[in-house]
Amino acid sequence: MIDSTVKIGDNCKIESNVEIGAYSVIEENVVIGKGSVIGNHVIVKADTVIGKYTNIQDFVILGQTPASNKKTARKPPKNLSPLFIGNRATICSHCVIYRGTMLLNGVFIGNLASIREKVFVGDDSIIGRNAIVENDTTIGSRVTIQTNAYVTANMIIEDDVFIGPCFSSSNDKYIGNDQEELQGPTLLKGAKIGNNASLLPGITIGEKAVIGAGAVVTKDVPALKTVVGNPARDIRR
Amino acid sequence: MIDSTVKIGDNCKIESNVEIGAYSVIEENVVIGKGSVIGNHVIVKADTVIGKYTNIQDFVILGQTPASNKKTARKPPKNLSPLFIGNRATICSHCVIYRGTMLLNGVFIGNLASIREKVFVGDDSIIGRNAIVENDTTIGSRVTIQTNAYVTANMIIEDDVFIGPCFSSSNDKYIGNDQEELQGPTLLKGAKIGNNASLLPGITIGEKAVIGAGAVVTKDVPALKTVVGNPARDIRR
Amino acid sequence: MIDSTVKIGDNCKIESNVEIGAYSVIEENVVIGKGSVIGNHVIVKADTVIGKYTNIQDFVILGQTPASNKKTARKPPKNLSPLFIGNRATICSHCVIYRGTMLLNGVFIGNLASIREKVFVGDDSIIGRNAIVENDTTIGSRVTIQTNAYVTANMIIEDDVFIGPCFSSSNDKYIGNDQEELQGPTLLKGAKIGNNASLLPGITIGEKAVIGAGAVVTKDVPALKTVVGNPARDIRR
Known part of the structure; x- marks a missing residue:
């Protein structure tokens, strides 16, 4: 049930009963747990770990590396851990989830949401459609x-x-002051x-x-x- | 004018002068009316009905089935009717429109919008870019x-x-109270x-x-x- | 480094060391400057000009033509200039940038943002994730x-x-009054x-x-x- 148009990089570990839709791109060193369903046109960046029975809908990007420009106050961190997504999670369509983040079991992310690097989301929490979570934020369980x-x-x-x-x-x-500590x-x-x-x-x-x-x-x-x-x-x- | 990379499911009815761009995926039992133009990388889920001279832009998903997790207060309904889109409508890029919804003639939906299940939108109404319409909402004409x-x-x-x-x-x-009736x-x-x-x-x-x-x-x-x-x-x- | 699944229209000028990911669609008369990197599933509409060492992430649409419906107060302009993007710019995933717009060098546009026609953005400015810029707006440098x-x-x-x-x-x-001049x-x-x-x-x-x-x-x-x-x-x- 992996569509013939899917591109799969080296060293991936795709467990049993995984489905992957048309035109998806799985980069190298990705793990996809048993029974997970990946939609069409999904991009899974290198090293991402997806648990079992997890559902990734169409046009999602998992494991995005942060970018910046000359004016970005704080340069994005390097050497981020791979994105980790637990079991029985649902990532709805058109989401972007960055590398360095961890979503535990049963998490639900609505359509068109984005979650930056170094975010932790506890079991069974819901992040709604079009919601945005910036970097270095910690979210508990059942939120x-x-x-x-x-x-x-x-x-x-x-x-x-x-x-x-x-x-x-x-x-x-002090709005837009690059020197202050952010909290x-x-x-x-x-x-x-x-x-x-x-x-x-x-x-x-x-x-x-x-x-x-x-x-x-x-x-x-x-x-x-x-x-x-x-x-x-x-x-x- | 249907690109050779388009995947079309069983039992679809594609009328005359329909165009479909590259890498689109049309699931089974879909109807696309005369003269409609479907972009690149569009996903039309099963049973969706699209009218005549309607324009669906790139990266759109039509007919999405609702999902949920353990914490979702109200489980999504089953047996939703197919998504119905009328004539001369425009759905701009990166939208998600759910199954069980009805968009009448001439409706315009901006980029990156999402519309949930059991929504009704009357003739010629506009829903802007990035706008969100939740389930069971009724919108009149010329809104x-x-x-x-x-x-x-x-x-x-x-x-x-x-x-x-x-x-x-x-x-x-009572913010987040699962027992109350929502209005x-x-x-x-x-x-x-x-x-x-x-x-x-x-x-x-x-x-x-x-x-x-x-x-x-x-x-x-x-x-x-x-x-x-x-x-x-x-x-x- | 141009993936074999990329579709490239007539009369494009792709300079040296350009990379283009899987399933991207480049329409006719597009210019892509030296060393630029175009992601997967990117759609570059006709006539778009992309500078050197610029980075366009996955699921982006560049050079979108405005659309409208019967109720749109102001019809979108015709004969828009091509979209122009300068050097060393970054356009993150799932963005839509319209034709008739100009983004100068070093501009950074976050994920899921949309920028309409006839917008000008000066050097090194940042437009955040999910942000929206409507038509005919002028944005300076380092904004x-x-x-x-x-x-x-x-x-x-x-x-x-x-x-x-x-x-x-x-x-x-006068909220929604079609006759007044907008400012x-x-x-x-x-x-x-x-x-x-x-x-x-x-x-x-x-x-x-x-x-x-x-x-x-x-x-x-x-x-x-x-x-x-x-x-x-x-x-x-």
């Missing part, structure tokens, strides 16, 4: 990041967090973020805190509190 | 949904509505929504009402009223 | 437009401007815009002014001022 959300670099998102659609976050206090927001266990909320750099959203839709959150929010507005304030005041 | 807009599930958008770029909407009052906003005939406005679940925007750019709308807006701000208030107060 | 930003039509962005992620802009004062915001040299800020039509942001995250900017901002909130006000008041 939901909805469609069109923007997760900046150097964020920490603990288990069971829920992020609504069109969420935005940033990690540079995205930290979302503690079970926090819930409404749609189109904006989180400023370095703040912490407490356990099970709730951020209202459209809120612009400029400082820490304690556990269990709900904040709304621009700037965001305790809903009871 | 404009601009670039990057996010249309949640279970929305009703009547005829002649205009939605600006980066619009956001939600359908779960997106309802936009009545001729309502206009400014760019980057956020609409909360279940609210109704009246006929020809206007929502200002960046407004966060938390409750119903009467016909012909204009609201702005966070939370949105009548512009005259 | 950074971050991920997911939405740059409307008829904007002017001067040198060294920095635009944060999820930025939104608009160009029609996007003007961002003067060195202005900085925070994440998820919304700019209204026709306003000017002064040199080195700063717009806070989530601000909704409804009028001009003088040079060096900082504004925040909805509507945005001087941070010191």
Whole structure:
């Protein structure tokens, strides 16, 4: 069930019952676990490891190496580990997942999403369609990041967090200052973020805190509190 | 004018004067009406019906079946009807349109957009580049949904509505609560929504009402009223 | 190093040391400069000019011709010049760049971005992943437009401007009015815009002014001022 038009590089290990659709390109040293299904026009870059019973849809790129130009503040790291995708994961069509990232078992990535290098995503988490996760961000288990959300670099998102659609976050206090240290927001266990909320750099959203839709959150929010507005304030005041 | 590299499944009905570009994959039972033009690297999944003189650009997927993981609150429906696209429609490059959806005559979908299952789009409506329409949403005729807009599930958008770029909407009052019934906003005939406005679940925007750019709308807006701000208030107060 | 599956149209000029990956389609009259690397499944439309040592990643479309439907207010222009891309530029995967546009040397375009016709981008500027630039917009040199930003039509962005992620802009004062003249915001040299800020039509942001995250900017901002909130006000008041 590997289409005759598929190109497969040297040293690949394709286990039993793997299907690969038309016009896909598998580079060298790739591992594809038992029973996984790879769509049409999929590009798997060198060294990528795909687990068992995982589903990769059409037009996906796995294991992309970061690029940059003269103006990029921080040059992309070299010697990244291969992209690792666990078992029973689903990567929907038109996604780009970078090298140096790890997606554990059962992860679901929606269409047209992109995930940069050095990202960790725990078991069974969902990253929605068109969502973006920047580099060096850690995402726990059973997290939901909805469609069109923007997760900046150097964020920490603990288990069971829920992020609504069109969420935005940033990690540079002095907008575009190349010298400062970058730190995205930290979302503690079970926090819930409404749609189109904006989180400023370095703040912490407490356990099970709730951020209202459209809120612009400029400082820490304690556990269990709900904040709304621009700037965001305790809903009871 | 069907490229020799195109793969065509069993039982397809390709009418006269159809063009299909290089490396496209047409699965079984597909109908393509007279004079339609299909680009390069297009994937048409099983059973899809495409009308006459319709234009499908490169890297488009038509008729995608929904997927899910363990954490998905609502499992995708089975036995969806085939995707139906009317006459003289245009689907720009890199779009994904799901099975179970219906796009009527003259519809225009911009690049990199995605439209989920069980969506209805009326005649001559426009859905902009990078826009997203979730499942079970009904969109009237001559509606404009601009670039990057996010249309949640279970929305009703009547005829002649205009939605600006980066619009956001939600359908779960208690953010991420799997038990509640989901209901997106309802936009009545001729309502206009400014760019980057956020609409909360279940609210109704009246006929020809206007929502200002960046407004966060938390409750119903009467016909012909204009609201702005966070939370949105009548512009005259 | 041109894969045997690449289709190349008449009258192309491919210079020395060019590499082209599998299943790419190069239409007629295309020029590709010395040492450029074209990925897999890339589509280069007719007449496109690509400079030297430029890198075009997988699933990119270069030189797309604009389309429209019955409801499109402004019909796309005809007789557009070919797309021109300078030397040492990088176009990441899944981008669509339209005909009639000019990207100068060293420009970097992130994954899944789209750039419409009649756009000019100066040397070494960055346009982030999933960002969108509409038609007739001029962008200076060393500009950074971050991920997911939405740059409307008829904007002017001067040198060294920095635009944060999820930025939104608009160009029609009377939302969706087909008769009015469109004018996007003007961002003067060195202005900085925070994440998820919304700019209204026709306003000017002064040199080195700063717009806070989530601000909704409804009028001009003088040079060096900082504004925040909805509507945005001087941070010191």
